[in-house]
Amino acid sequence: MQVASVSEQMIQREQRLIADAMRMRYYPLVVASASGCTVTDVDGRQYLDLTAGWCVANTGYGHPAIQQAIADSYRRLSFWSAVSNPHPSFLDLAERLVQLVPGDAPRKVSFANSGSEANDGVAKLVPLARKRPRMISFIGAMHGMVVGSAGLSGMPFLTRFGGSGGVTRVPYPNPYRPFFSSDPEQDAAECLRFLEEQVLCGVSPPEQTAAVIVEPLQSDSGVVVPPDSFLPALQRLCRKYDLLLVDDEVKIGGGRTGRMLGAELTGVQPDVVVVGKWLGAGLPIAAIIGPAEVLDVVPLGHAFTLSGNPTCCAAALANLDVIEREGLAARAVELGERMMNRLREMQARHEWIGDVRGKGLFVGVELVRDRHTKEPASLETAKLCYRAFELGLVLNYLGVRANVLEITPPLVISAAEIDRALEILEQALADVERGLVPDDRIGRIGW
Ligand SMILES: Cc1ncc(COP(=O)(O)O)c(C=O)c1O
Numbered sequence: 001m002q003v004a005s006v007s008e009q010m011i012q013r014e015q016r017l018i019a020d021a022m023r024m025r026y027y028p029l030v031v032a033s034a035s036g037c038t039v040t041d042v043d044g045r046q047y048l049d050l051t052a053g054w055c056v057a058n059t060g061y062g063h064p065a066i067q068q069a070i071a072d073s074y075r076r077l078s079f080w081s082a083v084s085n086p087h088p089s090f091l092d093l094a095e096r097l098v099q100l101v102p103g104d105a106p107r108k109v110s111f112a113n114s115g116s117e118a119n120d121g122v123a124k125l126v127p128l129a130r131k132r133p134r135m136i137s138f139i140g141a142m143h144g145m146v147v148g149s150a151g152l153s154g155m156p157f158l159t160r161f162g163g164s165g166g167v168t169r170v171p172y173p174n175p176y177r178p179f180f181s182s183d184p185e186q187d188a189a190e191c192l193r194f195l196e197e198q199v200l201c202g203v204s205p206p207e208q209t210a211a212v213i214v215e216p217l218q219s220d221s222g223v224v225v226p227p228d229s230f231l232p233a234l235q236r237l238c239r240k241y242d243l244l245l246v247d248d249e250v251k252i253g254g255g256r257t258g259r260m261l262g263a264e265l266t267g268v269q270p271d272v273v274v275v276g277k278w279l280g281a282g283l284p285i286a287a288i289i290g291p292a293e294v295l296d297v298v299p300l301g302h303a304f305t306l307s308g309n310p311t312c313c314a315a316a317l318a319n320l321d322v323i324e325r326e327g328l329a330a331r332a333v334e335l336g337e338r339m340m341n342r343l344r345e346m347q348a349r350h351e352w353i354g355d356v357r358g359k360g361l362f363v364g365v366e367l368v369r370d371r372h373t374k375e376p377a378s379l380e381t382a383k384l385c386y387r388a389f390e391l392g393l394v395l396n397y398l399g400v401r402a403n404v405l406e407i408t409p410p411l412v413i414s415a416a417e418i419d420r421a422l423e424i425l426e427q428a429l430a431d432v433e434r435g436l437v438p439d440d441r442i443g444r445i446g447w
Pocket of ligand 1: 114115117119142143144145152161215219220248249250251252424
């Protein structure tokens with residue numbers, strides 16, 4: 001009789017114990033440890049990681065300087081609730097975050113434990129502060145899983161929870177699948193014309209609309225990179241109608257795009273910025289950075305016992321130091337170029353690769369069955385990630401059509417690791433093309 005591996009045994013335990021509400025699984029990986037860009041499973045197998053744990057481990061897993069900062073902080077002050085009293089790293093981090101945001105306008109900080117909670121604060125505080133009940137967001141957006149932040153989002157797995165009262169969603173320009181015009185610039189302009197002429201003149205008039213919330217690059221909808229003209233034009237529209245521009249940097253910030261914040265790529269100066277995921281290098285911390293008029297509107301209006309706790313603040317401070325000291329944003333530009341060049345070479349050899357796009361080390365590969373019709377290759381994408389796992393590569397997919405590989409490695413990845421990862425990826429693709437992955441390996445496709 002064949003003995004189940006430790007991974008198989010743990011997966012059986014998981015089926016028994018863990019709620020489906022908190023998980024989705026692409027392959028049977030049970031993680032024991034990780035270091036740099038390498039993950040080790042409970043059976044001792046090693047994998048290269050192209051996910052950074054959904055854009056959290058920008059500085060790699062277990063960076064020694066961050067480990068040290070966390071241990072020192074916990075030894076000094078294991079906990080104090082910043083809801084009742086401040087502590088030094090809470091103030092130091094707030095100071096750093098305020099400095100990160102482009103522009104001279106004075107800003108304050110409200111901490112949370114997750115991007116979902118921080119964007120929930122946006123959903124609560126921004127309309128109250130502006131005395132305008134409506135918000136505008138984008139189709140395909142992911143802003144969180146708490147009812148208010150899910151309600152700001154524009155993906156079906158989030159909009160089913162009914163927190164969307166007052167939120168109007170408008171089209172986000174997608175150069176690979178343009179809706180209004182085959183010219184991407186024109187398409188982006190038409191998306192904004194729709195916002196101005198249909199939404200602001202119709203369902204969400206400016207005097208009732210508090211803000212527009214946007215991801216500078218959309219992630220969960222399928223790594224969508226709008227033309228560079230889009231965000232500045234959106235900012236002009238916001239200024240014209242006196243709407244605040246809220247920039248969700250929860251996923252793409254932290255140096256990933258080649259800048260600390262994705263908005264810097266196009267020189268936009270958002271009124272409110274939301275950061276999370278990557279901020280704590282694996283510890284739960286997020287923040288809203290915005291004007292006092294917004295963040296002071298309701299005393300105790302968005303306070304959580306654990307938010308801004310000493311350990312998470314120390315981790316975030318050390319993490320920001322590493323991103324800056326090791327020049328990880330510049331590294332993302334250089335390595336992202338290498339990655340995308342290789343992927344485009346691969347595109348010439350594999351018909352299923354319909355599009356390769358990205359900024360820095362925020363890279364998407366869209367798989368289609370037919371380059372002309374762009375029929376999504378969703379099952380093939382799921383199989384590709386599964387096969388990559390079998391070959392020693394951790395890789396996720398996402399997108400409204402569940403057919404986009406999200407390639408977001410830790411920013412400390414080396415050129416040699418990128419080359420190795422792409423070799424495995426191409427091998428996995430060739431294996432799926434040859435029908436090596438049976439359909440029954442794949443559970444539910446997408447989200
Ligand atoms: C752009 C964006 N905002 C907010 C969130 C929510 O963050 P969290 O899962 O940490 O609550 C996500 C999560 O994927 C995201 O991608």
